[in-house]
Amino acid sequence: MTTMIGGRQVDLDASAAPVTRSIRHPFARFVGRRLATGVVTLWVVSVLIFVATNVLPGNVAEVVLGHNATPARIQLLDVKLGYNHPMIQRYFTWLVGILHGDFGKSAVAVALDQAQTSISSTLVSPLLNSLILAGITALLLVPLTLLLGALAGIYARRPPDYAISTPALVFGGLPEFVTGTLLIFIFFSVLHWLPPTSGFSPGQSPFTDVGELVLPVLTLLGVALGAGIRQVRAGMIETLQRGYVQFARLNGIPERRVLVRYALRNALAPSVQIIAQNLQYLFGGIIVVESVFDYPGIGLYLVNAVLARDTAKVEAAAIIIAALYTFINIAADFVVVLLVPKLRTAVT
Amino acid sequence: MSTVTLVRRQARSGLLHDWGVRVGGLLLAFVVFVALFGGLLSSQSPYVTVGIPGAAPGAGHLLGLDFEGRDVLARFLHGGSSTLVLAVTATVLIYALGISVGLLAGYSRSIIDPLLMRTVDVLLSLPSLLVILLFITGLGSSRPVMVAAAAVVLFPGVARIVRSATLEVSTRGYVEAAVARGESTVATLRREVLPNILPPIVADMGLRFSWSIILIASVNFLGLGIRPPTPDWGLMISENLVILPSNPLAVVAPAAMIGLLIIAVNLISDGIMRVLSGGDR
Numbered sequence: 001m002t003t004m005i006g007g008r009q010v011d012l013d014a015s016a017a018p019v020t021r022s023i024r025h026p027f028a029r030f031v032g033r034r035l036a037t038g039v040v041t042l043w044v045v046s047v048l049i050f051v052a053t054n055v056l057p058g059n060v061a062e063v064v065l066g067h068n069a070t071p072a073r074i075q076l077l078d079v080k081l082g083y084n085h086p087m088i089q090r091y092f093t094w095l096v097g098i099l100h101g102d103f104g105k106s107a108v109a110v111a112l113d114q115a116q117t118s119i120s121s122t123l124v125s126p127l128l129n130s131l132i133l134a135g136i137t138a139l140l141l142v143p144l145t146l147l148l149g150a151l152a153g154i155y156a157r158r159p160p161d162y163a164i165s166t167p168a169l170v171f172g173g174l175p176e177f178v179t180g181t182l183l184i185f186i187f188f189s190v191l192h193w194l195p196p197t198s199g200f201s202p203g204q205s206p207f208t209d210v211g212e213l214v215l216p217v218l219t220l221l222g223v224a225l226g227a228g229i230r231q232v233r234a235g236m237i238e239t240l241q242r243g244y245v246q247f248a249r250l251n252g253i254p255e256r257r258v259l260v261r262y263a264l265r266n267a268l269a270p271s272v273q274i275i276a277q278n279l280q281y282l283f284g285g286i287i288v289v290e291s292v293f294d295y296p297g298i299g300l301y302l303v304n305a306v307l308a309r310d311t312a313k314v315e316a317a318a319i320i321i322a323a324l325y326t327f328i329n330i331a332a333d334f335v336v337v338l339l340v341p342k343l344r345t346a347v348t
Numbered sequence: 349m350s351t352v353t354l355v356r357r358q359a360r361s362g363l364l365h366d367w368g369v370r371v372g373g374l375l376l377a378f379v380v381f382v383a384l385f386g387g388l389l390s391s392q393s394p395y396v397t398v399g400i401p402g403a404a405p406g407a408g409h410l411l412g413l414d415f416e417g418r419d420v421l422a423r424f425l426h427g428g429s430s431t432l433v434l435a436v437t438a439t440v441l442i443y444a445l446g447i448s449v450g451l452l453a454g455y456s457r458s459i460i461d462p463l464l465m466r467t468v469d470v471l472l473s474l475p476s477l478l479v480i481l482l483f484i485t486g487l488g489s490s491r492p493v494m495v496a497a498a499a500v501v502l503f504p505g506v507a508r509i510v511r512s513a514t515l516e517v518s519t520r521g522y523v524e525a526a527v528a529r530g531e532s533t534v535a536t537l538r539r540e541v542l543p544n545i546l547p548p549i550v551a552d553m554g555l556r557f558s559w560s561i562i563l564i565a566s567v568n569f570l571g572l573g574i575r576p577p578t579p580d581w582g583l584m585i586s587e588n589l590v591i592l593p594s595n596p597l598a599v600v601a602p603a604a605m606i607g608l609l610i611i612a613v614n615l616i617s618d619g620i621m622r623v624l625s626g627g628d629r
Contacts, residue, residue, distance in 0.1 A: 044470045052482040063488075173614040175562040177569045178607045181585050181599055189596045196592065284475025288566050291586075303570050306481050314485045322474050329473070 030337060038330045045322045046098075050091050053311050053318075063309040064107045080110050098319065104312035119313055123301070127320060130290070130297030132206050134282045136213065137220045141282075142275055144225060149232025149271070150264060156237050164229060172226015176285055180219040180292035187215060197294040206295075216293045220285050224278045231274045232267070239267040269339050276332025283324045363623050372615030379609045383428025390425040394418060394579045402591030402598075412595040415588050416577075420598045427579035427602060431568060432609075434495055435560040441499035442506060442556055447549070449503065450510025451537050455518055465511065468504040476501040476563055481572065489572050498563045502556055506549065513545035520544075551624055554617020558610050565606050581606050 062069050065077065078084055082093065097104055105117040152164040171179060188196040194211050206213055239245065240263050248258045290299035298317050305313035363369055392398070396418060403413040411420035453464040471479065483497040517523060518541060526536045567573040568582030576583065581602035588598035 041470065041473050045474060048470060048474075048479075049482060051486075052479075053486045055486040169614065169618070170611055173558060173610050174607050175566055175569075175610065177566060177582070177585060178603045178610075181589070181603045182607070184589075184592065185596055185600050185603075189592055196589075280475075284477055287475070287477050287481070288570065291570055302478075302481060303572070306485050306570075306572055309485060311485060314482065318478055318482060321478055325475060326473060 027337070031334065034330055034333055038326050042319075042323060042326055045326075046095060046319060047091070049315055049318045049322070050094060053315055054087060054090070064111045077107070077111055081105065081107055094315070098316075103316035106310050106313055108308050108310045119316055122313075123298070123316055123320065126296055126298045126301040126317075129206055129295065130283075130286055130299060133213070133216055133220070133290070133295060133297055134279075134286060137217050137224070137282055138279055140217070140221060141224050141228070141278060144221070145228035145232055145275060145278065146268070146271060148225070149229045150236050150267065152229060152233040153236025153240065153267070154259060154263075156233070161233075165233065168226040168229040170226075171222040172230065174223065176219055176223055176288040177292050179222050180215070180289060183215050183218055183222075184292075212293075212295075216289050216295050219289050219292065220282060223285060224281055227281070228274055228278045232271050235270050235274075236263065236267045239263045242266070269336070272332060272336045272339060276328060276335075279332075280325055280328050283321050283328070287321075363619060366619040366623065368615040368622075369619035372612045372619065375608050375612035376616065379428070379605055379612060380432065382425065382605065383432045383609075386425030386428060390422045392419045392422040394423040394426045395577055402594040404595050405597060411597045411601055414584070414595075414598045415591045420584075420588075420595070420601065423579035423584060424581075424601050424605075427581045427584055428605060430574050430578065430580045431561065431565050431582060431606070434491060434564045435498075435557065438495045438498040438502070438560040438564065439553075439557045441495060442502045442560065443549075443553075445499055445503040446506025447510050447542075450507040451514055451541065453507065454511040454514025455533070455537060455541065461511075464507070468507050471501065471504045476559070477566060480563060480567060484567070484572050489567075489575075491574075494564055494567055494573050498560050501563065502559055505552075506556065509548055509552075510545060513548055514541055517541050517544050547624070551621055552617070554613050554620060558613040558617065561606070561610060561613070 062074055065073055082090055085093075094104060101120060102118070103120045103123060106119050106122075109117040109119075148164050148168075152161045152168075155161045184196045187194040194214055195209070196215075197212075245258060245262050248262050249255070253262075286297055287299035287302060289295070290297045291303050294300065298320060302314065302317035302321070305317060397416055398419055399409070399413050399417050401413060401415050401417040403409070403417070405412040409419050409421065411424060414420050414423060449464055449468070453461045479501045480494070480497040483493060483500070487493045523536060523540045526540045531539075564573065565582035568580050569586050571583065571586060574580040574583055576587065584602040585599055585606075588595070592599050
């Protein structure tokens with residue numbers, strides 16, 4: 001028994017040394033290539049964002065001016081916002097600006113002749129607030145997904161599994177605004193425990209009143225946990241049926257040791273991908289969750305900009321969310337390749 | 349008995365005996381009934397102000413009044429059809445687009461394949477709701493834009509599945525025989541390829557339907573879809589959040605219906621997948 005475990009370890013150690021040496025170069029190449037695809041993806045996404053928000057020329061000035069729209073005013077605003085230039089030229093002006101940290105001018109602010117028209121400075125605080133919300137959720141999400149998913153897998157089709165899987169099935173499928181409003185109903189209307197909205201002003205820190213963070217975090221957790229738990233559970237069940245787990249059990253190794261040393265470690269690798277998907281989800285989920293709770297983050301910023309048809313603000317928030325999304329995807333690919341030795345050789 | 353017949357028989361009886369499918373079916377029937385025929389049962393107008401905004405439930409107004417003093421029950425009964433109809437339309441469009449693009453990419457064996465699939469990859473590299481909001485910014489919000497945007501966001505998944513299934517099937521003998529007989533590409537795709545790749549395509553149809561509902565209801569909730577004063581469950585939730593303390597039912601009733609609809613579709617879709625995968629999950 002011990003010789004077998006020892007044998008495995010010796011085996012691994014023996015192959016580890018030459019592998020790392022010969023693989024280092026391919027891994028660097030993998031990193032380089034993955035980063036390059038990320039940059040290309042983001043560039044294509046930037047084209048998509050720009051084209052989608054600019055399909056109808058002249059639309060912006062007309063919508064923003066609303067009742068005050070006269071042909072002369074529309075033309076004046078178009079010139080101020082640069083819409084008199086061809087689309088391709090405008091795209092490159094926009095792209096070069098972003099690369100310099102300049103996200104353009106707010107159409108609404110220009111129309112109202114406000115002093116502050118540049119939107120770059122208005123993005124910082126919402127972005128930080130969103131990162132705080134997503135960060136806290138992620139810190140709770142990762143361990144909870146693994147723990148509950150593994151437990152459900154170990155106790156598959158027994159009471160503990162049902163206790164975990166049924167809520168996961170119900171809440172994992174619900175839209176954020178349904179979970180959010182039901183939580184507001186329970187914790188605010190019925191129990192009077194927590195505030196219904198995160199009413200802190202844009203300059204304030206979200207930590208001023210931690211109670212205001214609870215419901216947004218719970219909503220995001222509810223949706224993200226549901227999907228994650230089910231996948232980790234499936235991975236755990238599959239791993240437990242593998243030959244090496246059966247063999248370890250037949251050898252009389254204590255069940256706890258079988259679960260931790262044999263099953264859990266091997267079930268973890270595919271879970272990284274699942275967790276990455278969930279973290280990515282967070283940056284899509286905040287769009288609705290921040291609107292439900294009036295949480296002044298980048299998602300609420302985006303929704304308000306779309307409501308006001310403030311194109312530059314929509315584009316800025318969209319490219320930031322897309323960048324975060326792409327970044328998490330790339331980071332997850334690196335972690336997976338580092339965790340699963342098999343994939344290291346496959347990347348060359 | 350051959351394994352195939354055995355599996356088929358198990359699948360058929362499994363679907364009807366699966367508790368998830370049964371509960372889901374009942375829930376779905378209830379929600380769809382309320383959404384489609386609720387309007388006929390309502391005796392009051394969903395547009396007329398009849399009392400104090402946010403009034404609690406009472407005689408004549410079983411669910412109370414909304415933020416503008418309109419009867420919540422009437423708006424509730426009228427408000428389900430919009431999201432349901434839009435989501436069904438979007439799902440049909442998702443499959444029309446996904447199957448066409450997938451077949452084209454999988455069968456063409458030319459530059460068209462990577463071209464289409466890379467486009468699909470880009471769409472998958474963004475949060476779905478974000479793409480829809482971009483389209484609404486550019487094209488304004490209307491029912492056609494919502495349906496088209498939801499389809500653009502969700503068809504890539506179908507296209508990927510169809511493409512890989514087509515790649516696999518198109519090298520089979522019966523497809524090559526059809527090509528050798530001189531059948532047209534359209535006829536080959538329709539008669540030989542499509543029927544043989546249907547099972548993996550249909551398997552996750554419920555999932556895509558439930559995503560369509562979520563996306564469209566979310567856009568309505570954000571106030572970027574169906575315009576007031578039209579009654580809509582998603583829109584009702586956000587409109588009435590201000591009167592939550594005085595009449596919580598105006599928020600909870602539509603939220604519960606959307607929730608039940610999604611749970612019902614997921615239960616059925618889960619049951620179908622469980623049965624298709626041999627009942628062991």
